[in-house]
Amino acid sequence: MTKQINARRLALGAAGLALALAAWAVWPGKTTVSAATEVVIPLLGPEAQQGAALYTANCAACHGENGLGVEGAGPPFLHKIYEPSHHGDGAFYVAALQGVRAHHWPYGDMPPVEGITEADVAAILLYVRALQQANGIF
Structure with missing residues (x-):
């Protein structure tokens, strides 16, 4: 039995x-957005420009240049899953400052970003949301 x-x-x-x-x-x-995808780069104010530089230094290795994602490393931010109605601003703060468990993508858990501050995340978020808006993810 x-x-x-x-x-x-x-x-x-x-x-x-x-x-x-x-x-x-x-x-x-x-899957991530194809590397061949054209991304509309919006005009950025000074804070969003600072966010772009911080994004490049802290996020692009996994989330890709201009938020396109990196196959096998991290998901794209230019995806409907990351629109504000699904992943609000608070989700970005938690992910960057505390880390998060994998829940939408097969990339594994995201550890906290070492040395990043709330002010850094705020600037990065301005940049990411500007990219999203310019590319119809808003």
């Missing part, structure tokens, strides 16, 4: 895993 229950659990677990993998394979939000 125990062998039957274990075999059934194994079969159900395998079926569940197969279903999850199939769903992930067809989910349109799983």
